Structures are given as structure tokens and as C-alpha cells.
Amino acid sequence: MREKPLRPHLRKSAGLNASLPSGAAREAVEALGRRIVAGIWPPGATIPIEPELAQVLGVSRATVRDAVKVLSGKGLLRTARRYGTRVRPLEEWHLLDPDVAAWHGPAHPRIGRMFAETTELRCAIEPAAAALAAQRATPEQVRTLLAAAEALRPGEVDIVALFEADRRFHCTILDATDNLMMRQLQGIITTILRISYEFGVQKVDGRPVSREGHFLVAEAVARGDAAGARREMERMLDLNRAIAEAYWRNRAMAENPAGAAGGGWPGV
Amino acid sequence: MREKPLRPHLRKSAGLNASLPSGAAREAVEALGRRIVAGIWPPGATIPIEPELAQVLGVSRATVRDAVKVLSGKGLLRTARRYGTRVRPLEEWHLLDPDVAAWHGPAHPRIGRMFAETTELRCAIEPAAAALAAQRATPEQVRTLLAAAEALRPGEVDIVALFEADRRFHCTILDATDNLMMRQLQGIITTILRISYEFGVQKVDGRPVSREGHFLVAEAVARGDAAGARREMERMLDLNRAIAEAYWRNRAMAENPAGAAGGGWPGV
DNA sequence: ACCTTCTTTACGTCTGATCTGAAGCGGGCA
DNA sequence: TGCCCGCTTCAGATCAGACGTAAAGAAGGT
Structure with a gap:
């Protein structure tokens, strides 16, 4: 594992946070994030189960899980076994993000x-x-x-x-x-x-x-x-x-x- | 999909950000996060490839990817095809996290x-x-x-x-x-x-x-x-x-x- | 009414395969 | 020599399917 010299390969990031460079996962994060913020599912509500989201978004369950993980990191979602994935209360959203x-x-x-x-x-x-x-x-x-x-x-x-x-x-x-x-x-x-x-x-x-x-x-x-x-x-x-x-x-x-x-x- | 009444099932969160409730993934995030912050891999360096990390951390590649995704969300890492996973410059770390x-x-x-x-x-x-x-x-x-x-x-x-x-x-x-x-x-x-x-x-x-x-x-x-x-x-x-x-x-x-x-x- | 199983459920984890985009190499041409 | 183009290689991205596991809710006993 040699260190490579850092060479910026993304000269122009579109101005937004480029945590997800690629396509499908980024789109899934955006789609879910916008729906949550728009209030499709109010805080405290359980969002559809992963297989269902996968179908709706047209991606695999793994990609849905990636998106959910990112949104959990932004404080929008909380997941737990058997509880499903729930929208967290507004106070916990990372509004500075x-x-x-x-x-x-x-x-x-x-x-x-x-x-x-x-x-x-x-x-x-x-x-x-x-x-x-x-x-x-x-x-x-x-x-x-x-x-x-x-x-x-x-x-x-x-x-x-x-x-x-x-x-x-x-x-x-x-x-x-x-x-x-x-x-x-x-x-x-x-x-x-x-x-x-x-x-x-x-x-x-x-x-x-x-x-x-x-x-x-x-x-x-x-x-x-x-x-x-x-x-x-x-x-x-x-x-x-x-x-x-x-x-x-x-x-x-x-x-x-x-x-x-x-x-x-x-x-x- | 009926809405369930919100009932807090985790009265006492341990004080820290509970984005990753479970065990293995949380540990992987912690382990990688601490190593990165400690400077094991300096900013700009490429960290070991996913299969190698999986072996070192004793988890599967999927879990490693979850952890990397979380750390990318915190601004510590950036991934891209063929470039590997690199530590982002200190200025981009989410130090308020x-x-x-x-x-x-x-x-x-x-x-x-x-x-x-x-x-x-x-x-x-x-x-x-x-x-x-x-x-x-x-x-x-x-x-x-x-x-x-x-x-x-x-x-x-x-x-x-x-x-x-x-x-x-x-x-x-x-x-x-x-x-x-x-x-x-x-x-x-x-x-x-x-x-x-x-x-x-x-x-x-x-x-x-x-x-x-x-x-x-x-x-x-x-x-x-x-x-x-x-x-x-x-x-x-x-x-x-x-x-x-x-x-x-x-x-x-x-x-x-x-x-x-x-x-x-x-x-x- | 309370407590203890037991079952169900949906996220958590793993395996392994395939896809894709970018770096690096090499051949061809001016 | 030097530039352009296409091929190979690599490592992350995505997918598919399976099994594990903890917690809710039902069922049963006290």
C-alpha cells in the first residue's frame, strides 16, 4: 500500500456536499431525503420497509440501505430491528448540514x-x-x-x-x-x-x-x-x-x- | 403502511450520537474513525482496499462499506472507482460532529x-x-x-x-x-x-x-x-x-x- | 392483572458475483 | 518526439439471495 500523491480528480464539485459521488446511491439519498424533509412521512412515522423502498426507487436493497445509512448520519432516520426505519423528530435533524x-x-x-x-x-x-x-x-x-x-x-x-x-x-x-x-x-x-x-x-x-x-x-x-x-x-x-x-x-x-x-x- | 404512534424505545441514549445502534457496524466506524483521526493514514493517503479492511476488522466487506459510507458522511473519507478510498483533507472533516x-x-x-x-x-x-x-x-x-x-x-x-x-x-x-x-x-x-x-x-x-x-x-x-x-x-x-x-x-x-x-x- | 414464553417481523450481516468508470499502458499516426 | 486513441486493469458500486438476531406483540400460564 504505497501512498499516492493526492491529485484532485473532481475539480468542480457541483457546490454541494459530494459525500456520494456516484449515481444510484446519491439519487436514492436525494429522493428519500427530499421526501422526508417534505413531510411525506411525519416525524415518528415508520417509512416503508427496505424491499418496498427498493422497488419504489428502482434499486437494490443494498443501495436502499446505503441511502438510509447516510440519512441516519444526517439525523433524519433511526433504524432498529423489528421497529423498521422511522423518521426522527425534527429537533434531531442535522439542520446545519x-x-x-x-x-x-x-x-x-x-x-x-x-x-x-x-x-x-x-x-x-x-x-x-x-x-x-x-x-x-x-x-x-x-x-x-x-x-x-x-x-x-x-x-x-x-x-x-x-x-x-x-x-x-x-x-x-x-x-x-x-x-x-x-x-x-x-x-x-x-x-x-x-x-x-x-x-x-x-x-x-x-x-x-x-x-x-x-x-x-x-x-x-x-x-x-x-x-x-x-x-x-x-x-x-x-x-x-x-x-x-x-x-x-x-x-x-x-x-x-x-x-x-x-x-x-x-x-x- | 399504517402510521404507528411514536413511542420512544431508547429512553437513555448513551449521550453520543446514536446513528449506528448496532454492534458490528458501529465498531467498524469507531475503529476506522479513530485510526483516521489518529493519523494512521494522513490526509490524501489511500487506505487499504475493502477486502483488506474487512480482514483486519474481522467483518465482512459489506460492513466495511457501511462504515466507509458513514465516515464519508462525516467528511473524513472520499471514495471513487479505481482511486480507492482516500482520507480527505482536514479542512473538510466535520469537526462539529x-x-x-x-x-x-x-x-x-x-x-x-x-x-x-x-x-x-x-x-x-x-x-x-x-x-x-x-x-x-x-x-x-x-x-x-x-x-x-x-x-x-x-x-x-x-x-x-x-x-x-x-x-x-x-x-x-x-x-x-x-x-x-x-x-x-x-x-x-x-x-x-x-x-x-x-x-x-x-x-x-x-x-x-x-x-x-x-x-x-x-x-x-x-x-x-x-x-x-x-x-x-x-x-x-x-x-x-x-x-x-x-x-x-x-x-x-x-x-x-x-x-x-x-x-x-x-x-x- | 401480571409475568413468562413463543412467534413474527424487519433490520443486520454475510457471501459471492457482476457492473462500471477511471488510471495507466501501449500502439498508431503526424 | 509527441499527441491521440483504444485496451487492460483495478477497486469501488451495485446487485442477488441467504441467514442471523433482537425486539414487539400475541399467547399462555399463574
């Missing part, structure tokens, strides 16, 4: 709650990350931050480019903390950002995103001003939160004029 | 770094969580917090009881945020806390843990004082950080008097 988060489609009843809670998490993490980044960012990371802020043009029509710049900005902040734990949160932030852009949340007040806010953070990081970076990031996220709150309130009102929509924005 | 964190034994070269980075994460998360908890904690959660602070007796000799009280305090704070994303972090905080206690980090200055600090936080939460809860939690974690920093510096000096130990406390 990008896959699990992404399986919540735009129309999902809980998407409002997901967004609200992620925003709270970001309000806790990102200011601290910005402060650390101000102390540790490399010159290249500073350049990336400034370039990403520059690319957030208010009149930009290319929504994908906007998203990409936004994503790169926030991921670079987390990268620059040089803290592997903080970097783990890049996935969930990217996913939630993507969902936001798919929704158009970022444009609720007419302006796409806060270009100034991003610049103020980037400049504070560039001059090593930890307190300033933290403060500007806080300010930016407060704005973000206000925007999101207004958006979701409107959406809830439109769907359910009587009051708060079920599973929508919680009473924060 | 309690299992992955716990596989870093007390003597692991990276344990100092793990501890430092987790502390930074806690300094970001827990003050914000305390503020949210002050707004949302139920009376029962408040009682739990006060009881846990009460149990942190300076003269307590039962280290397990101390750990349990400390753990319950911090997990209850996260619970009280009523934020599922924040609750995801209970696992990693519990794991790191456990490692701290196993090391004796909490006693480096003669006193076990800051009982007063916990009480001040609990009382602020009890009276709904979000700003106060945040402030006291920050103060407590600063103390925690100072203690840990001193401990790790001493440990690094003891092991490598010439300077910073490899992989120990990074230049923060």
Missing part, C-alpha cells in the same frame, strides 16, 4: 423558520468571525473581500453573479478566521443565502444588497480593525434581519391574512 | 488547536444564545439553569457530577434559545467540555469552575435581562479562555520547552 437545509424547498412550510433561525445564528457568528478575520486575514483574503464587495453592484441584473459575490464575501470572512470550526458553517450560510436569492428576499426594499455595508466590513478587516469589523458586520446583519423579517411578514400575511402563517416567521 | 471531535483523544497532537477553536466558537455563540435565552426561556429552563449553577460547588470532588452540571447549564442555554440551529451546537460543546474535564483544564487555577459566573448568567436569564445575560456569559467565557490559554501554554512548554508545541495553541 447543507444537504438537509437545501432539501427544504422554497415552498416548504418551515422555510421561514429556517431562515429566521439561520439569521439569528449568523448574527451570533459573523460579527465575531469578522473580528477574528481582521486580526488574521491574509492579503489575498483582503483582496477577495474587497473584490466581492465591489461586485455587489446595486443595478446588477445577473442574480447569479450577485449571489456568488455575496457568498464569496461571507465565506471568505469565515475562512479568514483560520478557525476550522467556524469554517464548518460556510455550508449552511451558503445554502441559506442561495435560498434567499432564489426567493428574491434580498431585493425586498428595492436595493439588492448592502454594498456599503460589505465595503465597510472589508475595509475594517483590511486595516486590522477588529472592533470596527465586528460593529459593521453587526450593522449589516441587523439590516439583513430587518429586511428578512419584513419580507417574511408580508409573505405570511399574503398566504394567511388572518395572522401568522403556520410554520412561518416565529414570534420573535 | 461530536463523534469526529470525540475521536481526538486527550493525547492527540491537534487537541490543543481543537480546544482553542472551539473556545472561539463558544465566545461567539454562547453570549448571543444567553441573550436569546433571556427572552425565551421557560420557567422550567430557568429552574434547570439555577439548579445547574447551584451544583457547581467549588469543593466538589465528584468530577463527573461537576461535568454533568456544567454540561446541563450550557446545553440548557442553547435549548432555551428555541433555535434549532443553535441547538445543533450542543453536541460539540458537550464533547469539548468532556475533554476539558478529562484533562482537568477547569482546575488549573485551583478553583473548579466559575460558580459565580454561571449564577450571574442564570439570574440574568431569570429576570429576562438579555443584555445582562450576554455580558455575564462573555465575562465567563473570557475567564474560561484565559484559563484554557494558560493551561495549554503550560502544557506546550512542558512538552516542548523550546517553544510552542506542534499543533498546540495557535498564535492567537
Whole structure:
């Protein structure tokens, strides 16, 4: 068993978690995962037995078992002899897992709650990350931050480019903390950002995103001003939160004029 | 397929992530996971082929594949046809996963770094969580917090009881945020806390843990004082950080008097 | 009503075969 | 020489079928 030099053979992973490279198993995971998250089988319910799933998904029982194992690893399922395979309660789902988060489609009843809670998490993490980044960012990371802020043009029509710049900005902040734990949160932030852009949340007040806010953070990081970076990031996220709150309130009102929509924005 | 009423059949999960309930597969995951984390096979290296692993671990190839699949889900491995199964770079490991964190034994070269980075994460998360908890904690959660602070007796000799009280305090704070994303972090905080206690980090200055600090936080939460809860939690974690920093510096000096130990406390 | 078997069930594990995609080699051509 | 193309090889991916095993639920005795 000689060690081979590591040579990346998957230059462009599609952006998502590439834990299952191949086809059939990956598709089985996706299919089952989406159904579970969609609530086809509510938490606590027993899903069909393995042979039945194999038939429905058109794969062998071994592949079904692989998929179930992956989903168990994400906290969605629990298996036991004679009990079948059951959907675990929502509290145990690994919601920080990008896959699990992404399986919540735009129309999902809980998407409002997901967004609200992620925003709270970001309000806790990102200011601290910005402060650390101000102390540790490399010159290249500073350049990336400034370039990403520059690319957030208010009149930009290319929504994908906007998203990409936004994503790169926030991921670079987390990268620059040089803290592997903080970097783990890049996935969930990217996913939630993507969902936001798919929704158009970022444009609720007419302006796409806060270009100034991003610049103020980037400049504070560039001059090593930890307190300033933290403060500007806080300010930016407060704005973000206000925007999101207004958006979701409107959406809830439109769907359910009587009051708060079920599973929508919680009473924060 | 009738839905069965949910009836918890595993009242007491042993505290760890119970994704693999059974024996052989769980053991295979543990065995492989520990070896990978221990660095038997460095990142980028190809681990032995499946039949060989099956022989070494004393299980069938199917079970090995199950284990590999679980570890791929935790970001430790990547498999591909003809490439074999390789250890992924450290940056891609899911370090927030309690299992992955716990596989870093007390003597692991990276344990100092793990501890430092987790502390930074806690300094970001827990003050914000305390503020949210002050707004949302139920009376029962408040009682739990006060009881846990009460149990942190300076003269307590039962280290397990101390750990349990400390753990319950911090997990209850996260619970009280009523934020599922924040609750995801209970696992990693519990794991790191456990490692701290196993090391004796909490006693480096003669006193076990800051009982007063916990009480001040609990009382602020009890009276709904979000700003106060945040402030006291920050103060407590600063103390925690100072203690840990001193401990790790001493440990690094003891092991490598010439300077910073490899992989120990990074230049923060 | 309670406890003790006993049966049933569906996941857990094993065996062994076949399929597939990518690396590496070698031949052919400009 | 140097590049392109197809063949072989390899190791994971998938499949098929069988048996093991623990726990739920029924059956029976006290």
C-alpha cells in the first residue's frame, strides 16, 4: 500500500456536499431525503420497509440501505430491528448540514423558520468571525473581500453573479478566521443565502444588497480593525434581519391574512 | 403502511450520537474513525482496499462499506472507482460532529488547536444564545439553569457530577434559545467540555469552575435581562479562555520547552 | 392483572458475483 | 518526439439471495 500523491480528480464539485459521488446511491439519498424533509412521512412515522423502498426507487436493497445509512448520519432516520426505519423528530435533524437545509424547498412550510433561525445564528457568528478575520486575514483574503464587495453592484441584473459575490464575501470572512470550526458553517450560510436569492428576499426594499455595508466590513478587516469589523458586520446583519423579517411578514400575511402563517416567521 | 404512534424505545441514549445502534457496524466506524483521526493514514493517503479492511476488522466487506459510507458522511473519507478510498483533507472533516471531535483523544497532537477553536466558537455563540435565552426561556429552563449553577460547588470532588452540571447549564442555554440551529451546537460543546474535564483544564487555577459566573448568567436569564445575560456569559467565557490559554501554554512548554508545541495553541 | 414464553417481523450481516468508470499502458499516426 | 486513441486493469458500486438476531406483540400460564 504505497501512498499516492493526492491529485484532485473532481475539480468542480457541483457546490454541494459530494459525500456520494456516484449515481444510484446519491439519487436514492436525494429522493428519500427530499421526501422526508417534505413531510411525506411525519416525524415518528415508520417509512416503508427496505424491499418496498427498493422497488419504489428502482434499486437494490443494498443501495436502499446505503441511502438510509447516510440519512441516519444526517439525523433524519433511526433504524432498529423489528421497529423498521422511522423518521426522527425534527429537533434531531442535522439542520446545519447543507444537504438537509437545501432539501427544504422554497415552498416548504418551515422555510421561514429556517431562515429566521439561520439569521439569528449568523448574527451570533459573523460579527465575531469578522473580528477574528481582521486580526488574521491574509492579503489575498483582503483582496477577495474587497473584490466581492465591489461586485455587489446595486443595478446588477445577473442574480447569479450577485449571489456568488455575496457568498464569496461571507465565506471568505469565515475562512479568514483560520478557525476550522467556524469554517464548518460556510455550508449552511451558503445554502441559506442561495435560498434567499432564489426567493428574491434580498431585493425586498428595492436595493439588492448592502454594498456599503460589505465595503465597510472589508475595509475594517483590511486595516486590522477588529472592533470596527465586528460593529459593521453587526450593522449589516441587523439590516439583513430587518429586511428578512419584513419580507417574511408580508409573505405570511399574503398566504394567511388572518395572522401568522403556520410554520412561518416565529414570534420573535 | 399504517402510521404507528411514536413511542420512544431508547429512553437513555448513551449521550453520543446514536446513528449506528448496532454492534458490528458501529465498531467498524469507531475503529476506522479513530485510526483516521489518529493519523494512521494522513490526509490524501489511500487506505487499504475493502477486502483488506474487512480482514483486519474481522467483518465482512459489506460492513466495511457501511462504515466507509458513514465516515464519508462525516467528511473524513472520499471514495471513487479505481482511486480507492482516500482520507480527505482536514479542512473538510466535520469537526462539529461530536463523534469526529470525540475521536481526538486527550493525547492527540491537534487537541490543543481543537480546544482553542472551539473556545472561539463558544465566545461567539454562547453570549448571543444567553441573550436569546433571556427572552425565551421557560420557567422550567430557568429552574434547570439555577439548579445547574447551584451544583457547581467549588469543593466538589465528584468530577463527573461537576461535568454533568456544567454540561446541563450550557446545553440548557442553547435549548432555551428555541433555535434549532443553535441547538445543533450542543453536541460539540458537550464533547469539548468532556475533554476539558478529562484533562482537568477547569482546575488549573485551583478553583473548579466559575460558580459565580454561571449564577450571574442564570439570574440574568431569570429576570429576562438579555443584555445582562450576554455580558455575564462573555465575562465567563473570557475567564474560561484565559484559563484554557494558560493551561495549554503550560502544557506546550512542558512538552516542548523550546517553544510552542506542534499543533498546540495557535498564535492567537 | 401480571409475568413468562413463543412467534413474527424487519433490520443486520454475510457471501459471492457482476457492473462500471477511471488510471495507466501501449500502439498508431503526424 | 509527441499527441491521440483504444485496451487492460483495478477497486469501488451495485446487485442477488441467504441467514442471523433482537425486539414487539400475541399467547399462555399463574
